[in-house]
Amino acid sequence: MTHKNQTLGEFIIENQQQFPYATGELSRLINSIRLAAKMVNHEVNKAGLVDITGTVGATNIQGEAQQKLDVFANETFINTLTNREIVCGIASEENEDFITIRGQQHDHQNNYVVLIDPLDGSSNIDVNVSVGTIFSIYRRVTPIGTAVTLEDFLQPGHLQVAAGYVIYGTSTMLVYTTGHGVNGFTLNPALGTYYLSHPNMLFPENGNIYSINEGNYVHFPAGIKAYIKYCQEEKEDRPYTSRYIGSLVSDIHRNMIKGGIYIYPSTSTAPEGKLRLLYECNPMAFIAEQAGGMASDGNMRVLDIRPTALHQRTPFICGSKNMVEKAISFVQNPALSKKQTFV
Ligand code: AHM
Ligand code: MG
Numbered sequence: 001m002t003h004k005n006q007t008l009g010e011f012i013i014e015n016q017q018q019f020p021y022a023t024g025e026l027s028r029l030i031n032s033i034r035l036a037a038k039m040v041n042h043e044v045n046k047a048g049l050v051d052i053t054g055t056v057g058a059t060n061i062q063g064e065a066q067q068k069l070d071v072f073a074n075e076t077f078i079n080t081l082t083n084r085e086i087v088c089g090i091a092s093e094e095n096e097d098f099i100t101i102r103g104q105q106h107d108h109q110n111n112y113v114v115l116i117d118p119l120d121g122s123s124n125i126d127v128n129v130s131v132g133t134i135f136s137i138y139r140r141v142t143p144i145g146t147a148v149t150l151e152d153f154l155q156p157g158h159l160q161v162a163a164g165y166v167i168y169g170t171s172t173m174l175v176y177t178t179g180h181g182v183n184g185f186t187l188n189p190a191l192g193t194y195y196l197s198h199p200n201m202l203f204p205e206n207g208n209i210y211s212i213n214e215g216n217y218v219h220f221p222a223g224i225k226a227y228i229k230y231c232q233e234e235k236e237d238r239p240y241t242s243r244y245i246g247s248l249v250s251d252i253h254r255n256m257i258k259g260g261i262y263i264y265p266s267t268s269t270a271p272e273g274k275l276r277l278l279y280e281c282n283p284m285a286f287i288a289e290q291a292g293g294m295a296s297d298g299n300m301r302v303l304d305i306r307p308t309a310l311h312q313r314t315p316f317i318c319g320s321k322n323m324v325e326k327a328i329s330f331v332q333n334p335a336l337s338k339k340q341t342f343v
Helices: 008-018 025-045 068-082 122-127 214-219 222-232 248-258 277-290 321-332 334-339
Strands: 055-059 065-067 087-092 112-120 131-139 162-168 172-177 182-188 193-198 209-211 260-264 294-296 316-319
Touching (some): 008 025, 025 068, 068 112, 087 277, 131 248, 131 277, 162 277, 172 277, 209 248, 214 222, 294 321, 316 321
Parallel strands (some): 087 112
16 A cells, blocks of 8 residues: 655555565665665756766677766766675676676675666667666576576566666656566655655557667568557557657656557667566566566567577567557568558
């Protein structure tokens, strides 16, 4: 049960017993993410004021220029999580290999691994557009007392015990799930406290927003091209509205509230798409499903994909259930697209 003015701290304590391994560890883990997010928020909000934007000259393992705030966010989340006796390993978009955390008091006694994209959409920072943090949490599969291995990180998304995102937008919000629905908390910057502002978030079953980088149209598979034309057709409740921020967290957040679909498909130049399975798509897919939405790679449920590499990519179709099902039907049935009259 939620009540007015409930803080994130109170909510975590109140709902702790819902969690099957109710030792309080997961609560402490979410707490540390909440703290790191506040620190990153503080820095992101200063981005236009101080000389903190711009690249540091390094490129991350994806070959992209790293922004200073990417580095700051990465270090903040890693340090905050490392300093508590909860996490045995962290994988980040910004680090080629996973980080092993031995723990201060006992060797490798911690239960959880965290996968994180510390600052997603960071190319938007210099133009004052919303960015986000995405996180995914699993219980380790290797025995306590031993160092984590890659196996602990390469778990299918349906085994996530919690996932969430922070959106540094017009206000800062932390949205997360532990498998019992999705709840959103808004930061009151004056008090530094998150309040439950969006209890039990649900994707509308239908929507009228489609979000895709249409500049890549010529590179899209036939089914995706056909679905785009379907969205633009003047029929029933269409044409839909096109909205694309280019910041995954913001695009999904808006679509979850208003009803819509987000697509980053495979392209002729990037057959696996752009987005990373483990710390972008899986957490968003877990949230989407918990909110009554759906996430697919076009052929299968994202949460059932068996990961084989830390930084692997996947095509991603995520959003309102009926819209995702429709998009999948176009992807899987090229004949359907031939029946259409679109060019
Ligand atoms: P990033 O991890 O380098 O920030 O890239 C991920 C971002 C997503 O937030 C966004 O949805 C997508 O890349 C946009 O890509 P594009 O510019 O190709 O449309
Ligand atoms: Mg990213």
